[in-house]
Amino acid sequence: MRKLTTSLALAISLLAAAGCGSTIDGVAAPGEIDVRQLDIGQYPTDPVSEFSEYSYSFQSGRALAAMRLADHVVLGEDVDPKFTFGSFQAITSDTPLVMSKAVHPALEENRILFGFATGNSDIQEFSSMALAPGDEALADIMRVRKPTYFGLTVMQFPDAATAERAATGIEQLDFDVAPDQNIRVAVPDYAGAHAHWRPGVASMVATLAHGSYVLNVQVGVPEPEENTLTELIKKVFDAELPRLDKLPALSPVDVVKLPNDPNQVLERALNPKQLAGPDLNNFASFGLQGFLQTRRDLLNMRDLYTKVGADRFGTSWDSYIIRTRDDDAAKELLEGTFVGDAFQVADAPSNIPTSKCVENKDPKGSIKRFACAVQYRRYVAHVQSHQLSDAQQRAAAQYAVLANSQ
Known part of the structure; x- marks a missing residue:
């Protein structure tokens, strides 16, 4: 106190x-x-x-850490001026709603500390956050509007090795939701990124470990074009990583001590x-x-x-x-x-x-x-x-x- x-x-x-x-x-x-x-x-x-x-506590510290992280997460206009609409969500639990339930085991096993998510679109009526839980029926309704969008979730883990395991686990669990339809793809200039898409569907997901941080990006464009999708993911990474490099990672003890x-x-x-x-x-x-x-x-x-x-x-x-x-x-x-x-x-x-x-x-x-x-x-x-x-x-x-x- x-x-x-x-x-x-x-x-x-x-x-x-x-x-x-x-x-x-x-x-x-x-x-x-x-x-x-x-x-x-x-x-x-x-x-x-x-x-x-x-009262200092780990749970309150998680909220303060998410606020601190929010100052180092891109806004839509930082990636492209057309991304003028958006929303946010803080991650202060081991099972954040912004991430699909399928990948929660990777977050829990690797002891996620906190995170911050931003959703950005060129259409006001579209929310990339609505796609995160994996509701395909809702996703299909949203895609009919043919938006261009990205949803970026930045999470911090206890150390770099844990972050890498988490990123690998998130990718595998998400891929395994439909292993007979998904295919893996490469993101230009980011050999360490794990990415996949479903050909014929105008969206793509990529996960990248960066020090103690993990970036999970979901992007969408009006038409299912692989190169357009990977280039958008690259633009998000290009804009976000320099910001994270200016934010020292926190230990669990640091989280509790945040003022x-x-x-x-x-x-x-x-x-x-x-x-x-x-x-x-x-x-x-x-x-x-x-x-x-x-x-x-x-x-x-x-x-x-x-x-x-x-x-x-x-x-x-x-x-x-x-x-x-x-x-x-x-x-x-x-x-x-x-x-x-x-x-x-x-x-x-x-x-x-x-x-x-x-x-x-x-x-x-x-x-x-x-x-x-x-x-x-x-x-x-x-x-x-x-x-x-x-x-x-x-x-x-x-x-x-x-x-x-x-």
Whole structure:
């Protein structure tokens, strides 16, 4: 058990009850608003370390290791600009759903530690993740759409020898699902890759051990052309391996010792659930690459994030927070947030000049009807709700958390 610590730049006092009966910590520093006067509804305004502690465990460490790995896994556009749609899945068990049940024995026997999977397609309605469990009927329905896609699963094992055994085992078990129909193929420039396909079917699978990592790639193209399939696999390997070379492998002990929220980004995020356990969907910290893996709808913000030096991102229960280079960069990011035809300006929270709210007019978008953003020093945070008043209260509470966590 470890109590997360917060450096306090403001004098903390427990004063002023809000109308709902809760309290807001903190007093205003010179030039800053008094957060005690904000309408925060019933939302908490303390940093997460004030009400929750992180317990080190192998299972929690697996989730943190998957977040770490996500920052070193390619996005679709890193392989080809046409791969603009995608999804992700963390691997934190010995029998991940993203891998076919047929290959689970190879994962268990070789003691898989953790992993991260990314699915990428040129068609929004297609998901390569749906093909992973080996449901041929579903696969046939998906292939009718004639997508070009790749699904990449990166897994880490205890050492290089174990990873090689796992890769060989995955290939053999998958091949043996239909040994009378599958044939083995070679991947250009990757003699160590194990690959096979079923002639006449426009997909192919390849597995490659790389140090302590194993890469499993499934690709598909509109027509069953062997060379086109192997070339796509090669492109995925070419894009992914240099990223993995920058990520030292972890031992099982290292996994347990991984810190939760090492950059204290989530410490500054609104946390209405008051839970601090790692969760890739609800309480997670990433760099830019990992964040975009989980928020594909924000890929159009990539250039702006890079321009303002955004280096850490936190997802916290239906909101997220971004750390930029400095205060001026954060202001620029706030101005560039919620821009486009899908958004209509809505009333921002009163008394917070560095804030903005919008109504989302795109029914297919991932953002709820109302969304607000607030900027405090070098941080920008986003909240959302189906009601404007609730979004405004969330934004006010988020601003207070940012002020109280300094």
